[in-house]
Amino acid sequence: MKVKVEKLAKLNLLHKKTATEYNEGMIEPYSNSIICGDCEEVLKNLPDNCVDLIVTSPPYVQCRKNTYGGIHPDEYVEWFLPKSTQFFRVLKPTGTFILNIKEKVVTSERHTYVIELILELKKQGWLWTEEFVWHKKNCYPGKWPNRFRDAWERCLQFNKEKKFNMYQEAVMVPMGDWAKSRLKKLSATDKRRDESKVKSGFGKNISNWVDRDKAYPTNVLHLATECANKNHSAAFPSTLPEWFIKLFTEKHDVVLDPFVGSGTSALVAKKLGRKYIGIDINPEYCKMIENACKEL
Amino acid sequence: MKVKVEKLAKLNLLHKKTATEYNEGMIEPYSNSIICGDCEEVLKNLPDNCVDLIVTSPPYVQCRKNTYGGIHPDEYVEWFLPKSTQFFRVLKPTGTFILNIKEKVVTSERHTYVIELILELKKQGWLWTEEFVWHKKNCYPGKWPNRFRDAWERCLQFNKEKKFNMYQEAVMVPMGDWAKSRLKKLSATDKRRDESKVKSGFGKNISNWVDRDKAYPTNVLHLATECANKNHSAAFPSTLPEWFIKLFTEKHDVVLDPFVGSGTSALVAKKLGRKYIGIDINPEYCKMIENACKEL
DNA sequence: GTTCCGCATGAATCGATAG
DNA sequence: ACTATCGATTCATGCGGAA
Numbered sequence: 001m002k003v004k005v006e007k008l009a010k011l012n013l014l015h016k017k018t019a020t021e022y023n024e025g026m027i028e029p030y031s032n033s034i035i036c037g038d039c040e041e042v043l044k045n046l047p048d049n050c051v052d053l054i055v056t057s058p059p060y061v062q063c064r065k066n067t068y069g070g071i072h073p074d075e076y077v078e079w080f081l082p083k084s085t086q087f088f089r090v091l092k093p094t095g096t097f098i099l100n101i102k103e104k105v106v107t108s109e110r111h112t113y114v115i116e117l118i119l120e121l122k123k124q125g126w127l128w129t130e131e132f133v134w135h136k137k138n139c140y141p142g143k144w145p146n147r148f149r150d151a152w153e154r155c156l157q158f159n160k161e162k163k164f165n166m167y168q169e170a171v172m173v174p175m176g177d178w179a180k181s182r183l184k185k186l187s188a189t190d191k192r193r194d195e196s197k198v199k200s201g202f203g204k205n206i207s208n209w210v211d212r213d214k215a216y217p218t219n220v221l222h223l224a225t226e227c228a229n230k231n232h233s234a235a236f237p238s239t240l241p242e243w244f245i246k247l248f249t250e251k252h253d254v255v256l257d258p259f260v261g262s263g264t265s266a267l268v269a270k271k272l273g274r275k276y277i278g279i280d281i282n283p284e285y286c287k288m289i290e291n292a293c294k295e296l
Numbered sequence: 297m298k299v300k301v302e303k304l305a306k307l308n309l310l311h312k313k314t315a316t317e318y319n320e321g322m323i324e325p326y327s328n329s330i331i332c333g334d335c336e337e338v339l340k341n342l343p344d345n346c347v348d349l350i351v352t353s354p355p356y357v358q359c360r361k362n363t364y365g366g367i368h369p370d371e372y373v374e375w376f377l378p379k380s381t382q383f384f385r386v387l388k389p390t391g392t393f394i395l396n397i398k399e400k401v402v403t404s405e406r407h408t409y410v411i412e413l414i415l416e417l418k419k420q421g422w423l424w425t426e427e428f429v430w431h432k433k434n435c436y437p438g439k440w441p442n443r444f445r446d447a448w449e450r451c452l453q454f455n456k457e458k459k460f461n462m463y464q465e466a467v468m469v470p471m472g473d474w475a476k477s478r479l480k481k482l483s484a485t486d487k488r489r490d491e492s493k494v495k496s497g498f499g500k501n502i503s504n505w506v507d508r509d510k511a512y513p514t515n516v517l518h519l520a521t522e523c524a525n526k527n528h529s530a531a532f533p534s535t536l537p538e539w540f541i542k543l544f545t546e547k548h549d550v551v552l553d554p555f556v557g558s559g560t561s562a563l564v565a566k567k568l569g570r571k572y573i574g575i576d577i578n579p580e581y582c583k584m585i586e587n588a589c590k591e592l
Numbered sequence: 593g594t595t596c597c598g599c600a601t602g603a604a605t606c607g608a609t610a611g
Numbered sequence: 612a613c614t615a616t617c618g619a620t621t622c623a624t625g626c627g628g629a630a
């Protein structure tokens with residue numbers, strides 16, 4: 001089942017030489033490894049049904065143009081589909097695919113490539129099980145005459161079968177801590193906003209839960225983006241993949257991120273005792289992640 | 297420009313007799329009025345470009361089947377499009393159409409009728425300007441093996457033109473603590489950023505911050521659902537239409553809700569000094585709203 | 593040790609200007 | 612006409628240093 005290292009080296013189009021050097025050091029290429037290359041090609045070397053969770057945040061339109069060439073909105077679906085074909089093949093029938101994505105504004109309108117992608121993924125056989133909302137508390141500032149700041153992203157959940165593994169208890173929020181952290185760590189802004197709402201059911205809600213130990217979350221995730229004070233600026237805060245990894249996998253399960261980028265999801269997977277496969281076309285990123293994983 | 301009352305009476309399919317009785321009492325049919333009938337037909341009697349805001353929460357799939365016949369998910373788009381054609385016609389070029397909607401789960405999957413509707417509305421000429429998330433903090437409780445509680449709905453914003461009326465100051469929210477220190481002394485970064493703009497006059501930007509204690513909101517709305525008056529089937533808290541009415545209209549502007557249901561949006565519009573047009577196929581609802589408006 | 597305060601920095605968007 | 616670049620706008624967070 002081992003991937004041939006020599007073969008992998010051929011896959012990298014943009015960074016062929018460094019990818020070769022990078023991949024030569026690899027021993028066990030599909031478990032706990034960071035592989036350099038285009039995920040579409042790299043994944044062809046993996047067997048069917050070997051991954052429990054795919055969680056990824058693909059390069060956004062016109063972003064990271066240095067490494068990915070800046071996919072144009074009108075070409076995004078076409079660009080994505082051959083990759084998701086491979087995702088479908090390598091995912092176990094009980095597995096889940098989480099796609100973190102948000103459409104850009106193009107000429108004052110939300111572009112439709114994300115919703116078109118959902119329809120096309122369904123044609124590939126994916127079931128569109130759910131759409132989670134990631135509410136970014138600290139979104140990018142700015143002011144425009146015709147729109148407000150964009151404070152949310154989609155986390156689309158796709159599955160191969162109606163029955164899939166889900167460990168809801170793993171992400172339950174202890175109510176005591178929840179209430180404490182909610183009340184203590186709740187920013188002054190949130191408090192004021194809550195208090196300003198006379199008819200808010202928030203207080204009532206707390207009293208409903210007071211005697212319970214834990215509560216199940218909803219399909220809205222409240223997470224702040226990480227500040228870039230740290231060495232690696234992550235698109236994803238680590239809490240986002242962490243939540244999905246806990247929810248959809250057990251220890252020793254295999255987590256794949258085909259656009260691993262700064263490596264957040266691989267690091268979190270390792271920290272949680274899962275096996276990880278991270279793929280990225282940029283060998284610099286791959287090296288950094290590999291080093292970070294060793295240090296963990 | 298007045299609607300002929302006799303004509304309106306023909307439009308109601310389900311409650312013909314009561315609709316006739318109801319509509320006969322009407323004096324000014326397109327300003328501050330509740331009209332009974334199918335909005336598709338009723339709106340044909342309104343002139344072009346006479347409405348500043350359309351805000352509505354249409355009957356959900358397989359809900360309220362007694363009054364609306366329970367539209368099947370697969371027929372939803374087809375059912376909706378002739379109505380939105382009329383919405384487009386009656387809306388002013390500077391106006392906005394807000395559609396509060398959420399797709400149902402059908403056989404363990406999110407149905408695609410909402411995203412298909414977006415694509416079809418664009419074909420009708422609508423611009424898909426934005427998608428707001430309405431985060432329902434105290435959503436309906438429940439537990440399922442394969443999904444969490446649904447705590448959000450879409451509020452889709454459509455426009456006829458790229459330029460439309462938007463009164464952002466009307467919906468500003470309290471700002472965080474950091475503003476205080478910000479006002480005391482601008483940070484070095486801000487100074488530097490300001491100094492780099494020497495061309496465009498002097499510290500104009502600084503004055504933007506003075507006496508500022510409020511911030512512009514984002515496209516995520518934190519509003520609790522009203523648990524209170526459960527007399528009516530529509531779960532549209534008054535805070536939701538209120539927010540959009542403040543944001544997209546001024547006093548004396550015309551607000552239309554073509555599926556006015558329990559009448560929340562009409563009542564809020566009146567309370568805020570806007571003119572309202574509410575349409576519903578159910579004469580019982582119409583009577584109730586009419587009475588409620590009088591009492592206001 | 594806490595708490596408080598200052599500060600850099602964002603997976604952004606629009607409109608004007610330039611090619 | 613159509614695209615590319617640039618300046619202006621804005622606010623929540625976490626870190627580090629100070630009280």
